[in-house]
Amino acid sequence: MTAIAATFLVSCLGDGLAITALMLDFHDRGTGGFGIAALFGAMSIPPIVLAGLAGRISDRQPARRVLPPLGIALVAVCALMATAHAVALLIALFAALSGLMAIAAPVFIKALLQAAPGPLMSRAGALVSMASSLGFLIGPGVGALLMDAIGLRGVLLVDAVTYLAIPVVALFLPTTTAAPPDSAESDHKSGFLAGLRILARHLPLARMVLIGLVLTFALQVTNVVEVYLVRDSYRASATVFGLVTTAWAAGQIAGAAIAGRWFAERPTARPAVLTVLAVGAALLAIATLHSLPGLFILTALAGVADGAFGVARQTTLGRTIDSASQGSAVAAHAALLNSATIAALMCSGLVAALVQPRTIYALAGGLLLLALAATHLYRRADSLKTPAPATEQCAAPTALSTD
Numbered sequence: 001m002t003a004i005a006a007t008f009l010v011s012c013l014g015d016g017l018a019i020t021a022l023m024l025d026f027h028d029r030g031t032g033g034f035g036i037a038a039l040f041g042a043m044s045i046p047p048i049v050l051a052g053l054a055g056r057i058s059d060r061q062p063a064r065r066v067l068p069p070l071g072i073a074l075v076a077v078c079a080l081m082a083t084a085h086a087v088a089l090l091i092a093l094f095a096a097l098s099g100l101m102a103i104a105a106p107v108f109i110k111a112l113l114q115a116a117p118g119p120l121m122s123r124a125g126a127l128v129s130m131a132s133s134l135g136f137l138i139g140p141g142v143g144a145l146l147m148d149a150i151g152l153r154g155v156l157l158v159d160a161v162t163y164l165a166i167p168v169v170a171l172f173l174p175t176t177t178a179a180p181p182d183s184a185e186s187d188h189k190s191g192f193l194a195g196l197r198i199l200a201r202h203l204p205l206a207r208m209v210l211i212g213l214v215l216t217f218a219l220q221v222t223n224v225v226e227v228y229l230v231r232d233s234y235r236a237s238a239t240v241f242g243l244v245t246t247a248w249a250a251g252q253i254a255g256a257a258i259a260g261r262w263f264a265e266r267p268t269a270r271p272a273v274l275t276v277l278a279v280g281a282a283l284l285a286i287a288t289l290h291s292l293p294g295l296f297i298l299t300a301l302a303g304v305a306d307g308a309f310g311v312a313r314q315t316t317l318g319r320t321i322d323s324a325s326q327g328s329a330v331a332a333h334a335a336l337l338n339s340a341t342i343a344a345l346m347c348s349g350l351v352a353a354l355v356q357p358r359t360i361y362a363l364a365g366g367l368l369l370l371a372l373a374a375t376h377l378y379r380r381a382d383s384l385k386t387p388a389p390a391t392e393q394c395a396a397p398t399a400l401s402t403d
Contacts, residue, residue: 004112007169009130011108014162015101016139017146018078019043021155022090024147031087040345042091044338046099051335052192054103058327063111064173070104071166078160082153104166106330111173113318113326126260126311130253194325195332202320204269207375208313209333211276213340214371215309218364220344221351222283229357234292247296251303258304259311268319272312273376276368278305283365287358 019039026035047054057066074097081093146155200206230241255275263271282302286295321329351360 003169003172004108007165008108008112010162010165011101011104013139013142014078014159017143017155017162018081018094018097018159020139020143021147021152021159022094024144025152026087029087035087035091037345038091039094041342042095043098044342044345046095047102047105047338048335048342050099050102051195051331054106054334055192055195055328055331057103058106058110058331059324062173063107064170066107067104067170067173068167070100070107071163071168071170074100074104074163074166075160078156078163082156082160102331102334105334106327109314109330110323110326114323126256130256130260130307192328192332192335195328195330198321198325198329199332205316205320208269208272208316209336211272211371211375212309212313213336214368215276215279215306216337216340217344218283218367219279219306220341221348222361222364224345224348225352225357225360228352229286229361230295233357234295236292240292244296244299247300248303251300251305252307252310255304255307255309256311257307259308262308263312263315268312268316272309272316273372275305275309275312276372278302279309280365280368280372283361283368287362287365 022039023036026039029035077093077097077100081090081097084090084093143155146158150158199209226244227241230236230244234240259271279302282298282305286298289295289298317329317333318326348360351363355363
C-alpha cells in the first residue's frame with residue numbers, strides 16, 4: 001500500500017514539474033493567456049474524454065499488466081516533449097501525457113483500495129489525497145527552481161525519470177485476476193456511463209459526489225482570483241501569495257492525515273457535510289476579513305477541511321462499491337471533477353472581470369452552503385417518500401451509521 005502511494009506521489013510530483021515548467025516557458029515566449037488556457041485544457045480535457053476507456057481497463061485488467069506499458073509510454077512522451085519546441089506540439093504532447101495519466105490514475109486507486117480492505121480503507125484514501133497534495137505542493141516550487149537551473153528540456157527529462165517509478169512498482173503488485181473482457185457482467189459494469197450509474201445507484205455516495213462537485217467548482221473559482229485578493233486587496237508580495245498557497249496545501253495534507261485515522265471504523269457522511277460546511281464558512285469569513293494573519297489561518301483551516309472531505313469521499317467510494325466496478329466509478333468521478341474544474345475556469349474569467357475578489361469568495365461560500373441545504377432537504381424528502389418497512393425499521397440506524 002505504501003509503495004503504491006509513494007509511486008502516486010512521484011507521478012503527481014512529475015505532473016507538477018511539467019505544468020510549472022511549461023507555464024513559465026509559455027510566459028517567457030509571450031504566448032499570452034490563450035497559451036496558458038490551452039495548457040490547462042490539455043491537462044483537464046483528456047480525463048473527461050478517456051473516462052470510459054480508463055474505467056474499462058482498470059476493471060478488466062490487473063494493475064500489474066496495465067501499469068508497465070503505461071509507465072513506459074509516459075516516459076516516452078516526456079522524452080519527446082524534451083525534444084519539441086513548437087508551442088502547439090508541446091500542448092499536444094502534454095494532452096497525451098494527461099491522457100495516459102487519466103488511464104493510470106483509476107488503476108492506481110483501485111490497486112490501493114484492494115491492498116487496504118476493512119479498517120485500512122480510510123488510510124488508503126488518506127494516502128491518495130496526501131500523495132497528490134504533496135506532489136503538487138512540492139512540484140511547482142521544484143519546477144521553478146529547475147527551470148532556472150537546467151531549463152525546460154532538463155525539467156521534462158527529470159519528469160520522464162519520475163514516471164519510471166510506475167513500471168517498477170508494478171512488478172511488486174499481486175497478480176490478481178480481472179474479470180473476463182467478454183463477459184456480460186463486465187460489459188455492464190465497466191465504462192463511463194456504467195460508472196455514472198454506479199455512483200448514482202448509491203444515494204449517500206451520490207450526494208457526497210454532488211457536494212464534492214460544487215466544492216471543486218467553488219474552490220477553482222476562488223483559486224483564479226486568489227492572486228488578486230492577496231496582491232491587490234492586501235497589497236502583499238509574491239512571496240506572501242506563495243505562502244498562502246502553501247498554507248492551503250499543508251492544510252490539505254494535515255486534514256487527510258487526520259481523517260485517515262478518524263474514519264478507520266467510523267461513518268463518513270455526517271463528517272463530510274461538516275467539512276464542506278467549514279470550507280463554506282471559511283470562504284465567507286475570508287470575504288469579510290481584512291487581516292493577513294487571519295487569511296493564513298482561514299486558508300489553512302479550509303485546506304484541512306477540504307483534505308478531510310477528500311478522504312471521506314474516497315473512503316465512502318471504497319466501502320460502497322464492489323471491487324469489480326471501482327475502476328469505472330473512479331474514472332467517471334474523475335471526469336465529473338475535471339468537468340467542474342473546466343466550468344469553473346470558464347466562469348471565473350467572466351466573473352472576475354465584473355466583481356471584486358472578496359465578492360467572489362462570498363459567492364463561492366454561499367454556493368457551498370446552498371448546496372448543503374439543497375441536498376439536506378432532498379434527503380429528508382426522499383426519506384419521507386420511502387419509509388423503511390416494518391421488518392427493516394430496526395436495521396435503519398445501523399445502515400445510516402455505516403453510510
